[in-house]
Amino acid sequence: MPTVFLTHTPDMLANYYGERPLAALRALCDVRLNETGGILDTPAKLARAAAGCAIVISDRQTPGPAEFFAQAPAELAAFLRVAIDIRNIDVPAASAQGILVTHATAGFIAAVVEQTFGFMINQGRHLITYANDYHAGKDPDAIMGQQLSGATLGVLGYGAIGEHLARVAVAFGMTVKVSDPFKTVTEPGVQQDTFENVLAQSDFVVCLVIANEQTENLMNAAAFARMKKSAYFINMSRGNLVDEQALNAALDARQIAGAAMDVGRALDQKPSLFLAKRPDVLASPHTAGLTPDAAEHQAMDTVNQTREILAGRMPPGAANAAAAHRLCVFNKR
Numbered sequence: 001m002p003t004v005f006l007t008h009t010p011d012m013l014a015n016y017y018g019e020r021p022l023a024a025l026r027a028l029c030d031v032r033l034n035e036t037g038g039i040l041d042t043p044a045k046l047a048r049a050a051a052g053c054a055i056v057i058s059d060r061q062t063p064g065p066a067e068f069f070a071q072a073p074a075e076l077a078a079f080l081r082v083a084i085d086i087r088n089i090d091v092p093a094a095s096a097q098g099i100l101v102t103h104a105t106a107g108f109i110a111a112v113v114e115q116t117f118g119f120m121i122n123q124g125r126h127l128i129t130y131a132n133d134y135h136a137g138k139d140p141d142a143i144m145g146q147q148l149s150g151a152t153l154g155v156l157g158y159g160a161i162g163e164h165l166a167r168v169a170v171a172f173g174m175t176v177k178v179s180d181p182f183k184t185v186t187e188p189g190v191q192q193d194t195f196e197n198v199l200a201q202s203d204f205v206v207c208l209v210i211a212n213e214q215t216e217n218l219m220n221a222a223a224f225a226r227m228k229k230s231a232y233f234i235n236m237s238r239g240n241l242v243d244e245q246a247l248n249a250a251l252d253a254r255q256i257a258g259a260a261m262d263v264g265r266a267l268d269q270k271p272s273l274f275l276a277k278r279p280d281v282l283a284s285p286h287t288a289g290l291t292p293d294a295a296e297h298q299a300m301d302t303v304n305q306t307r308e309i310l311a312g313r314m315p316p317g318a319a320n321a322a323a324a325h326r327l328c329v330f331n332k333r
Contacts, residue, residue, distance in 0.1 A: 107297020154202030
């Protein structure tokens, strides 16, 4: 039986993989767990831990750099990621060694959208401010709130999450404006507009843009200056879409009313502490998709990919199918 190595620490295994997918994986092959007690954050650590394994199933914090693929075990045929984001995997380096790289599908759409509305309601109605005052034994002053019905939601990036967010927002009675130069929006009740107009006209701006070199610091000083002073900025995508110093300055100058974020530039894409600690910011530690349903969905993707690989078939989610010549060993089984 081929051996599959799971890079997850015990905490990650419980929260981001789960018992059912692990049992399903064990029914397919021998499974080796990460028993080092820590994240395998160097090529040497990962290569040692994966020695003799045919497949590596990696958590999002474990990188796959070129140095790892250069010294990867001779048996290694595939590197599967339990996430959509494979930016810290050097796919060309894996391809040069004939190793397949895959990614999971988005099983967290509903979870992220639900938390986005939680952010909007909590910020717009000042619920955290009230809760903190009450927890401190204070009688809070009443503050005028922003209801969602009748408000304008600006959605930056109209992928699967953006589409679901827009549909729910319409049900709330919101006006929805979308900026995405790569999509044509036809959903009833959703208006497509320019980036500049969406920023200027929205009461809540939610960033769901794909992170790449072209979108680095998309939300910069000029972008925050276009927003309403009464508006809230919410980042549910990636930290490198935001110039954090510009956001901090915009909040200091009260150019916007507040911000919320599930992501940032800290370790594991968590919010940066200097922003998260602000009283006008509501933050969570990159956990919008951390629900049992969402975690199991992506874990089961890797189980299904493993099943396909062992059967000699190209799995869904392959990022470099044409270069993955090491998979040929499974065609002979």
